[in-house]
Amino acid sequence: MSNAILDVNDKPSSGQLITLSFQHMFAMFGSTILVPQLVGLSPAIALLTSGIATIIFLLVTKFQVPAYLGSSFAFIAPILVAVNGLNEAGDAINPGNAMIGAVFVGLVYGIVSLVIWKSGYKWIMKLLPAIVVGPVIMVIGLGLSGVAVDMAMNITNADSGLKEYSFLHFSAALVTLFTAIICTVFFKNIISTMPILIGLVVGYIYSIIIGIVDFAPIKEAKLFASPDFLLPGVHYDFVITTNILLVMVPIVIVTISEHIGHQLVLGKVVERDYIKEPGLHRSLLGDGLGTLVSALIGGPPKTTYGENIGVLAITRIYSVYVILGAAVVAILLSFFGKAMAVISTIPTAVLGGVSILLFGIIAASGLRMLVDAKVDFGNSRNLVIASVILVIGIGGAKFIVTEALSIEGMALAAIIGVILNLILPGRKQAESTDLYQTK
Numbered sequence: 001m002s003n004a005i006l007d008v009n010d011k012p013s014s015g016q017l018i019t020l021s022f023q024h025m026f027a028m029f030g031s032t033i034l035v036p037q038l039v040g041l042s043p044a045i046a047l048l049t050s051g052i053a054t055i056i057f058l059l060v061t062k063f064q065v066p067a068y069l070g071s072s073f074a075f076i077a078p079i080l081v082a083v084n085g086l087n088e089a090g091d092a093i094n095p096g097n098a099m100i101g102a103v104f105v106g107l108v109y110g111i112v113s114l115v116i117w118k119s120g121y122k123w124i125m126k127l128l129p130a131i132v133v134g135p136v137i138m139v140i141g142l143g144l145s146g147v148a149v150d151m152a153m154n155i156t157n158a159d160s161g162l163k164e165y166s167f168l169h170f171s172a173a174l175v176t177l178f179t180a181i182i183c184t185v186f187f188k189n190i191i192s193t194m195p196i197l198i199g200l201v202v203g204y205i206y207s208i209i210i211g212i213v214d215f216a217p218i219k220e221a222k223l224f225a226s227p228d229f230l231l232p233g234v235h236y237d238f239v240i241t242t243n244i245l246l247v248m249v250p251i252v253i254v255t256i257s258e259h260i261g262h263q264l265v266l267g268k269v270v271e272r273d274y275i276k277e278p279g280l281h282r283s284l285l286g287d288g289l290g291t292l293v294s295a296l297i298g299g300p301p302k303t304t305y306g307e308n309i310g311v312l313a314i315t316r317i318y319s320v321y322v323i324l325g326a327a328v329v330a331i332l333l334s335f336f337g338k339a340m341a342v343i344s345t346i347p348t349a350v351l352g353g354v355s356i357l358l359f360g361i362i363a364a365s366g367l368r369m370l371v372d373a374k375v376d377f378g379n380s381r382n383l384v385i386a387s388v389i390l391v392i393g394i395g396g397a398k399f400i401v402t403e404a405l406s407i408e409g410m411a412l413a414a415i416i417g418v419i420l421n422l423i424l425p426g427r428k429q430a431e432s433t434d435l436y437q438t439k
Contacts, residue, residue: 109288
């Protein structure tokens with residue numbers, strides 16, 4: 001029997017529902033708004049779409065899986081690449097337009113879920129073993145490390161337009177970083193599941209004290225305001241669209257693996273087998289439809305959140321009604337103009353401070369995946385696959401298809417990793433100790 005205080009289908013009282021829903025949403029809040037802040041999207045649209053995507057997920061999984069969908073960190077680098085590509089091409093710079101790639105990511109999820117429905121799930125687990133997924137996840141974190149450090153240390157000189165070091169701003173980044181570290185390491189209750197949110201709040205308060213916060217947007221904002229909806233792809237020609245697809249779509253190699261891992265861990269927490277019932281095909285479809293709908297209105301791609309699993313494990317509140325309530329709270333909050341304006345005034349240095357920890361944790365989670373799967377690096381096959389993925393991904397290697405089209409960085413690393421795993425000898429032996437059997 002489950003040790004839950006509220007099991008998956010238990011209905012909390014009205015008072016409990018409101019309190020627990022707010023608690024759960026704020027545990028997801030920091031990471032959900034950080035992604036749009038880093039890539040230039042609206043935090044309001046990210047909150048709105050996270051709520052909508054979560055509701056879609058719950059419906060598709062028949063209200064059996066208590067999972068919350070938030071903004072995916074795996075797509076930060078591809079979105080930035082897509083936006084920079086637009087800039088170089090001289091077209092209208094609009095980060096929301098990069099979401100055309102996310103539309104196709106959602107479609108790929110749908111195709112994969114259909115194949116799993118018809119042929120079973122074991123093939124996807126063999127295609128994406130830990131030796132491929134772990135290093136690619138490390139690339140996601142390490143590849144963004146320069147972005148995090150730059151945000152934490154440097155500001156743009158208003159006169160020259162050049163970046164320059166600022167000790168004042170770096171101090172705000174350090175206060176934010178150490179607050180998040182303290183919450184992660186020294187607390188074991190609900191606080192430990194919200195280090196990003198608490199770090200942002202403390203860093204913001206410190207920034208106010210040292211005078212680096214501009215309150216003008218808050219004064220100008222309306223109490224209630226509609227999120228900034230964006231139509232994906234409206235300015236694109238064929239070449240730009242194809243480039244974005246080449247950069248973003250291969251990342252599903254990582255996010256599908258992440259999804260499977262989350263479903264396995266979540267199943268252990270709530271004592272259910274979600275791979276079999278309601279089935280991996282349903283949970284993947286819910287994730288993909290959430291991403292698709294999000295992209296169609298200008299939101300970032302979505303993923304199931306590890307923070308969600310942490311909150312469930314700590315509180316033993318597994319109820320899908322609480323997850324649904326958290327989604328509704330996120331939707332309502334996205335229309336609160338003053339709150340969104342406060343988020344827009346968070347200094348870049350504060351975002352850099354939490355990013356240092358978060359991107360490092362992402363990289364370390366890839367390493368942990370390899371450890372959990374007991375990957376043997378005495379085996380030259382594993383050593384070669386991991387080494388090639390890391391250098392190609394972090395080094396930003398490019399495979400130039402034509403003068404205008406190329407696959408690069410993380411996307412190229414993921415594709416080559418899958419190919420190497422398929423063609424190098426010793427694959428069957430490696431599959432006997434893969435990630436999914438050891439979690």
